[in-house]
Amino acid sequence: METIGQSVPKKESPDKVSGAAMYTADRIEARMLHARYVISPYAHARIAGVDAAEASRMPGVRAIVTGQDSDVLTGEELRDRPVIARDRVRYQGEIVAVVVADTEAQAKGAADAVRVRYEPLPVVHSPAAALRPDAPILHERLGEYVRGAGVIPIPGTNVASVIRIAKGDMEQGWAESEIVVDNRVTFGPSDHAAMETRSAICEIRPDGHIVIESSTQVPFAVKKYIASYFGIDSGFIIVKTPFVGGAYGGKTAIHLEPIAYLASRAVGGRKVKLVNTREEDMVTSPGRIGLDAVVRLGSTRDGRIQAAQILYHFDGGAYNDKSSDVARAAAADCSGPYAIRNLHCECLTVYTNHTFPAAFRGYGHSELTMAMERAIDKLADTLGMDPWDVRMINSIKPGDIAPTRDRLTRSNLGDIQTCLRRLKELSDWESSFSRVDDYKVRATGISCFWKNSSIDSDAGSGAILLFNPDGSVNLETGVVEIGTGTKTVLAQMVAERFGMSVDRVHVKFAVNTLDTPEHWKTVASRGTFMAGRAALKAADDAIRQLKDIAAAVLKVVPEDLAIGGEKVFLRDDPSLSIPVKDICYGYKYPNGHAIGGQIIGRGVYIQRRIEPLNPLTGEGTPGPEWGVGAQAVEIELDLRDCSYRLLRSISVIDAGRVLNLKGALGQVMGASAMGLSYASREAFYYNADGQVLDPTLRDYTLMRYGENPAYTVEFIENPCLEAPFGARALGEHGLIGMPAALASAVSRAAGVRLNVLPLFPETVWRARNGGEGTS
Amino acid sequence: MRLEWRINGEGRSADIRPADLLLDVLRESFGLTGAKPGCRNGDCGACTVMANGLPMKSCLMLAVEAAGQDIVTIEGLANAPAQRAFIEMFAFQCGYCTPGFILNVHALSLAHPQADEATVRSWLQSNICRCTSYEEIREAVYSVLGSARGTIDATNG
Numbered sequence: 001m002e003t004i005g006q007s008v009p010k011k012e013s014p015d016k017v018s019g020a021a022m023y024t025a026d027r028i029e030a031r032m033l034h035a036r037y038v039i040s041p042y043a044h045a046r047i048a049g050v051d052a053a054e055a056s057r058m059p060g061v062r063a064i065v066t067g068q069d070s071d072v073l074t075g076e077e078l079r080d081r082p083v084i085a086r087d088r089v090r091y092q093g094e095i096v097a098v099v100v101a102d103t104e105a106q107a108k109g110a111a112d113a114v115r116v117r118y119e120p121l122p123v124v125h126s127p128a129a130a131l132r133p134d135a136p137i138l139h140e141r142l143g144e145y146v147r148g149a150g151v152i153p154i155p156g157t158n159v160a161s162v163i164r165i166a167k168g169d170m171e172q173g174w175a176e177s178e179i180v181v182d183n184r185v186t187f188g189p190s191d192h193a194a195m196e197t198r199s200a201i202c203e204i205r206p207d208g209h210i211v212i213e214s215s216t217q218v219p220f221a222v223k224k225y226i227a228s229y230f231g232i233d234s235g236f237i238i239v240k241t242p243f244v245g246g247a248y249g250g251k252t253a254i255h256l257e258p259i260a261y262l263a264s265r266a267v268g269g270r271k272v273k274l275v276n277t278r279e280e281d282m283v284t285s286p287g288r289i290g291l292d293a294v295v296r297l298g299s300t301r302d303g304r305i306q307a308a309q310i311l312y313h314f315d316g317g318a319y320n321d322k323s324s325d326v327a328r329a330a331a332a333d334c335s336g337p338y339a340i341r342n343l344h345c346e347c348l349t350v351y352t353n354h355t356f357p358a359a360f361r362g363y364g365h366s367e368l369t370m371a372m373e374r375a376i377d378k379l380a381d382t383l384g385m386d387p388w389d390v391r392m393i394n395s396i397k398p399g400d401i402a403p404t405r406d407r408l409t410r411s412n413l414g415d416i417q418t419c420l421r422r423l424k425e426l427s428d429w430e431s432s433f434s435r436v437d438d439y440k441v442r443a444t445g446i447s448c449f450w451k452n453s454s455i456d457s458d459a460g461s462g463a464i465l466l467f468n469p470d471g472s473v474n475l476e477t478g479v480v481e482i483g484t485g486t487k488t489v490l491a492q493m494v495a496e497r498f499g500m501s502v503d504r505v506h507v508k509f510a511v512n513t514l515d516t517p518e519h520w521k522t523v524a525s526r527g528t529f530m531a532g533r534a535a536l537k538a539a540d541d542a543i544r545q546l547k548d549i550a551a552a553v554l555k556v557v558p559e560d561l562a563i564g565g566e567k568v569f570l571r572d573d574p575s576l577s578i579p580v581k582d583i584c585y586g587y588k589y590p591n592g593h594a595i596g597g598q599i600i601g602r603g604v605y606i607q608r609r610i611e612p613l614n615p616l617t618g619e620g621t622p623g624p625e626w627g628v629g630a631q632a633v634e635i636e637l638d639l640r641d642c643s644y645r646l647l648r649s650i651s652v653i654d655a656g657r658v659l660n661l662k663g664a665l666g667q668v669m670g671a672s673a674m675g676l677s678y679a680s681r682e683a684f685y686y687n688a689d690g691q692v693l694d695p696t697l698r699d700y701t702l703m704r705y706g707e708n709p710a711y712t713v714e715f716i717e718n719p720c721l722e723a724p725f726g727a728r729a730l731g732e733h734g735l736i737g738m739p740a741a742l743a744s745a746v747s748r749a750a751g752v753r754l755n756v757l758p759l760f761p762e763t764v765w766r767a768r769n770g771g772e773g774t775s
Numbered sequence: 776m777r778l779e780w781r782i783n784g785e786g787r788s789a790d791i792r793p794a795d796l797l798l799d800v801l802r803e804s805f806g807l808t809g810a811k812p813g814c815r816n817g818d819c820g821a822c823t824v825m826a827n828g829l830p831m832k833s834c835l836m837l838a839v840e841a842a843g844q845d846i847v848t849i850e851g852l853a854n855a856p857a858q859r860a861f862i863e864m865f866a867f868q869c870g871y872c873t874p875g876f877i878l879n880v881h882a883l884s885l886a887h888p889q890a891d892e893a894t895v896r897s898w899l900q901s902n903i904c905r906c907t908s909y910e911e912i913r914e915a916v917y918s919v920l921g922s923a924r925g926t927i928d929a930t931n932g
C-alpha cells in the first residue's frame with residue numbers, strides 16, 4: 001500500500017464544510033464574561049491618567065484592568081512589553097485598559113467611557129528615523145531588560161538587537177571584483193489578515209489550574225511563558241487550541257493570553273472571553289515586519305559574485321516579540337541560494353512606533369530575497385547578462401559553505417540548479433518580454449530562494465498512537481491544525497508504516513497541553529519533519545509491541561514477523577498470521593488467560609546538532625535543511641496608467657519527497673497568492689502622527705477571487721535524509737520568491753528599476769515619471 | 776424583544792436586542808457557529824448565509840430584518856454539491872472562510888446554474904480566502920455549476 005504521495009483529502013474536511021469545525025471564538029457559554037479593550041489612538045504618548053470611575057459604574061461591568069494591575073514584562077527574545085501599557089504607549093492600538101462585563105456590548109460601552117489622558121510624544125516613523133542621533137529613545141531601560149542569548153541590544157539607542165555575518169575576506173572579495181553594484185529596497189509593515197481574528201478565553205479553576213483556550217500556533221509556548229511571566233508552576237497551566245482559522249506566523253505571538261489571564265484574575269477566576277475585532281487584529285496585534293536594506297555586490301565581468309556586503313534595518317516596531325529573531329533568520333540566509341565566499345551582513349532590529357511584528361510566513365526570507373534578488377537583477381543589467389545566467393552561475397551546490405559556515409550536502413541542501421533549469425522551460429524564458437500592442441507589455445521576472453528554519457536547538461515533538469478494539473489507531477500530536485493539512489500528512493505517514501489504510505488512522509485535532517505530547521511550536525514548516533519523526537517512532541514502538549504479542553501467540557520469534565493489511569504475519573509464510581484487532585488490546589487465549597494489553601505507541605523527536613548563531617560572526621547551525629526553489633511571475637502592464645494583470649505564477653520547488661500532492665500544491669499556490677497579494681497591494685499607511693489609515697479589510701485590500709494569476713507548480717524530489725520519507729519543508733516556501741519575481745517582472749515591463757513594495761500602479765507610474773520607487 | 780425566524784427549515788425564536796446582528800443571534804442564541812465573524816463590516820464574507828435563497832452577509836443584516844425570511848446556514852446543508860466539491864478540489868485549508876464561500880457558491884448554483892465567468896467573478900469577489908490561491912475554489916465552483924444542474928434536473932424529474 002502506498003499512501004505517501006497520495007492526495008488524501010484533509011481528514012477534517014467533513015467538519016470544515018459543514019460548520020462543525022470549532023474555532024476558539026465558537027465557544028459560547030452563558031456563564032462566560034466578555035472583555036473589550038481600551039486602545040491608544042496615539043502612536044507615542046505618555047499616559048497621564050486613566051479614569052475608569054464612570055465606566056466601572058456602568059451596567060454589567062465586573063472589572064476594569066489597567067497597566068497598574070501588573071508590572072510583568074513579556075517577550076520571548078527580549079522582555080520589553082507590558083501586558084497592558086503602564087505609563088506610556090508606543091504604538092497606535094496598544095492596549096491601555098481592559099473592561100470585563102457580562103456581555104460584549106456592555107464591555108464595549110464601558111470601554112468607550114474610560115477616560116485616558118495622554119501627553120503625545122514625538123513619533124518615530126521608520127528605522128532610518130529611529131537611527132538618527134536626535135531620535136526619541138523608545139526604550140530607555142533597554143539595557144535592563146531580560147533577554148535571550150543572541151539578542152544584542154545597544155542601550156541608549158533604538159537598536160533592539162544587532163547580528164553580524166562575517167565570512168571570508170571582504171578586502172580580497174572587492175579586489176577580485178571588476179563590477180560593483182549597490183541596490184536599496186524598502187518596504188513597510190503589512191498584516192497577516194487571517195480570516196479568524198485572534199481570540200483567547202481564560203479561567204482560573206478552584207483547584208488553581210489556569211485554563212486558557214486560544215487561537216494560537218504555540219499552545220506549549222503559551223504554557224511555558226505564562227508560567228515564567230507570572231511565576232506559576234507550568235503544571236498548573238492548561239492551554240487548549242482547537243482549529244485555527246489561518247495563522248501564517250501571526251499567531252505565534254503570545255499576546256492575548258496574558259491579557260485574558262489578568263482579566264480572569266480580576267474577576268475571581270471566572271471565565272473571560274476576548275476576541276479581537278478586525279481593526280484590533282490589524283493594529284493592536286502584530287503584523288509583518290518592514291525592512292530597509294542595502295545590498296552591495298562585487299562581481300567579475302563574467303558574472304561571478306566575489307563579495308556581498310548586506311545591510312538590513314528591520315522595522316522592529318514598538319516591542320521586540322520575534323522581530324530580532326526574524327532578523328537573525330534573514331541574516332543566517334542573507335546570501336540567498338548563492339555561493340558567495342566573501343560575505344558581510346550587518347543586521348539591525350530597530351524600534352519604531354509601529355505595531356510590533358510577529359513571525360510572518362517566510363520568517364524574514366521573502367524580505368531578504370527581495371533585497372538580494374533585486375540586487376542580482378541590477379548586477380545582470382549592469383553586466384549586460386541574462387539574469388537567469390547570473391543566478392545559475394552563482395547558484396549554491398553541495399560542498400559549498402553557507403553563511404553560517406555549515407558545509408552543504410546533497411541532503412541538507414535542495415537542488416537549485418534543477419529548479420532553475422526547469423523554471424526556464426516552464427516560463428518560456430527566451431520570450432520573457434513582449435509587446436502586446438501599442439500600450440501593453442508582457443514581462444516575466446524570476447527569483448530564486450532558499451530557507452532553513454531557525455528554531456530552538458532543543459525544539460522537539462512527540463506523538464502517541466492508541467489502538468482501538470477494531471484494529472484502527474488514534475494519532476495524537478501537538479501540531480496545531482492551522483490549515484496546512486499537517487495532521488492528515490502525519491496520518492499518511494503512520495498508515496504507510498503500518499501498511500494500513502489512512503481511513504483507519506483517526507486523528508485528534510484539538511491540542512490540550514494537559515494530555516497532548518508537546519510539539520514545540522507549529523511554525524517554521526517543521527510540522528511534518530519533527531512530528532513526522534515522532535509519529536514514525538511511535539509507529540515503530542507500536543509495531544514492536546504488536547510483534548511481541550503475535551510472536552507469543554504464533555510461537556515464532558518477533559524478528560520473523562511483518563505487519564501489513566492490519567495483520568501481523570510470518571514474513572516467509574504470510575498464511576501464518578493474526579489480525580491486529582485480535583492483539584491490539586492484548587490477546588486472550590481460549591482458556592481465558594490474557595497477555596499484553598492496549599497497544600500504546602510513543603515517539604519523541606528532538607532536533608539534532610542545531611547550534612545558535614554567534615551574533616558576531618553568524619557561525620552556527622540554524623536548522624536541519626535548506627529548502628530551495630525558483631519562481632517566476634508573468635504580468636501584462638498597461639503603459640498608460642501602469643495598471644497590470646498577474647498572468648502566470650510559476651514555482652519549481654525541491655520538495656524532497658511529496659507527501660500529499662494536492663496538499664503540497666495547495667501550500668505552494670496559497671503561499672504564492674499571499675506573496676503576490678502583499679507585494680502588489682498590501683501595506684499599512686500611516687499619517688504624520690503614526691496612525692494607521694487602513695485598518696479594515698475595506699481599505700487594506702487583499703487579493704480576491706479572479707485577481708489571481710494562473711499557477712504552475714512543479715516539484716523535484718531530492719530527498720533530505722534526516723526527514724521523514726525525505727520530505728523537505730514546504731509550507732512557507734511558495735511565498736518567498738514572489739515579491740522579488742513580481743518586482744522584477746513589473747520593472748522589466750515598465751522599464752524602471754522598482755525597489756519598493758507594494759507595487760501599486762500608482763507606485764509604478766510615479767517611478768516611470770522619476771519619482772520614488774526607483775533605486 | 777422576542778422574534779421568530781425560519782432557520783434551516785425550522786421555526787426558531789429568541790429574545791434579542793433590536794441592535795443585534797443576524798450573525799450574533801445565529802451564533803449566540805442558536806449555536807450556529809458555522810457563520811463566522813471575520814470583519815463585521817461586510818468586507819470578508821465569512822459570515823455569509825442564505826436569506827430567501829440569496830447569499831447575505833449576516834453581519835450586515837439586523838436580526839430584526841431577517842425575521843420572517845427563510846435563512847439557511849452551513850449547518851442547513853447536508854452533502855450539497857458545493858460541500859463535496861470543496862473537499863474534492865482542496866478548496867479550503869484553515870476552513871474559516873469555507874462556510875461563507877460554500878453558501879455563496881450554493882446560492883449561485885441555484886440562482887445561475889449556467890453562470891458565466893463574469894457572474895461567477897462578481898459573486899465570488901464578495902468573500903476572501905487567505906489560505907488558498909482561489910484556483911482551487913474556481914475549480915470547485917465550476918464543478919458545482921455542472922453538478923448542480925444535474926441535481927435540479929433529478930429533483931424535477
